[in-house]
Amino acid sequence: MAKHKIRPNAREWGTELKVLRARAGRTQKSLAAPLNCSDTLISGFESGTHWPSREMAVELDVLVAGEGTLVRLWDRLNSKQAYPAWAGDLVKAEPMATVMRKFEATVIPGLLQTEDYARSLVVANNGLAPFRDIEELVSGRMERQRLWDLPDPPRMVVVLNEAVLLASIGGPQVLSEQITKLIDMVETKRIRIHVVPLDTSGPPAVMPFTLLSFEDQSDTLYLEDALSGRMVTEQDDVARMDTLFSDLLGVALSPEKSLKVLHQHRRKHDDEVEALT
Template sequence: MANGSRQAAWEFFGAELKRRREESGFTQVELGARVFVSGGYIGQFEQAIRKPQLDVARRIDETLRTDGIFERLCRKLIDDRRYADYFVKAAELETLATKICEFAPALIPGLLQTPAYARAVTLAMNPFAPEETVDEKVAGRVERGRLLKDATRPVYWAILHENVLRIPVGGPAVMAEQLERVAELARDRSVLVQVLPYAAGAYPVMTGDLRLMEFDDAPATAYTEAVYSGNLLDDPAVVQRAQSAYDLLRADALSPELSLALIQSAAEDFGRCASTT
């Protein structure tokens, strides 16, 4: 499903939710209380600003007695090939998060990727995939990135290992554009980015990516990713350990100012390399 038609479908979901809610005599606050989210979230669902999780859609059906229509719509809209099966739930949750903290040991996080960088990553992971599948996956990355431009965007903090700045994904021109993009977002204070330098040595999370997500109306979660697998963790004790690990990464990382200077320097190096090839 193309991005425009997907957004139109979510807008239909929101309009139908508003119509059914009003027919049932509920205010946004009243419906939110019945399905365990805030009234503000119901309003954002109706405006297609945020997308409900599947269990919320199911509770809406039960409360409004809508015979499963919102669950079916939700399943249809999230059932696509843009994301790996193990990442779908995390992708849903990031649209609801008020704060996202990521550690990336090898690649630019998906929310920050340019289309060219996303394409290079997708082709590396799916070398025999048909063009349509590659286009869908790249579109999914780009669509996710729009989250950081929304009026309700979450606080976003990324720690990038220095590897991320040095691995020439897609070649020098692609890397120069990608790192300039990260630097631009940092300069605009849309995101906060730090770099964990090689000099830091061993670090607490050496087995893959780590993402922490916080919410207004739900406990924090942690998401870890390795080769062809991902784990969404909601046990409070485990999430607390992940948060402690992230705090240690922050302590070893360069300051935001020094990090920005290093990112900008790497972008310029790749730019010079691209201009000579």
């Protein structure tokens, strides 16, 4: 069985739970029973390998007489670890979307990243940050991917520049594992990927963007750079980027050919790994 990783934000919350539980004279089993869960799950919360829902945090706070301590700590840590403040609107919108259309020119989108790939990017962008902060950002990116566990997650169409599959982020082993994740998500019909070939002359776009469609409201555009991000609801702007996405699909490979490209690049990275061993 795979060993769960301890994550800093979850460990801090779990330590507080353990202190309050001991103070209240409760055992892990006595907390688990009224919550209809296992004492193993309570142990996971305390050790930092599992992160509770907010509803679970509220119920546990009542059981250990925390007087709101666990809930306030959950709110602070969940906000801190989940995403940068300026990305909050996007993160809130993603679970409500029916379709997401994403273009990326330089990196794999965050919702599709492996943990090691995400860590390599976070370290590159936060070189002087303490280890704890790095791990919290990585943990947040992984928590955000719980979107794919929803009963009816959004459909996602991704256009990637082929250069993204070649960029030396984390080394060949990390890249091979990252591409494997993309292949798995494509083959299980969770996402659709279109690759813009390297030899495409004058691709229609170079800046990343995301278009979100909803069941009961107009489409929304999300634009992001290295320092900030913003939601755009002005329909003229949304329509212009909708057209641009169609142009990108026009120069990109079909889903079938794109999947072949993914397999080709994974083999290249696997060969590099073998050459290094």
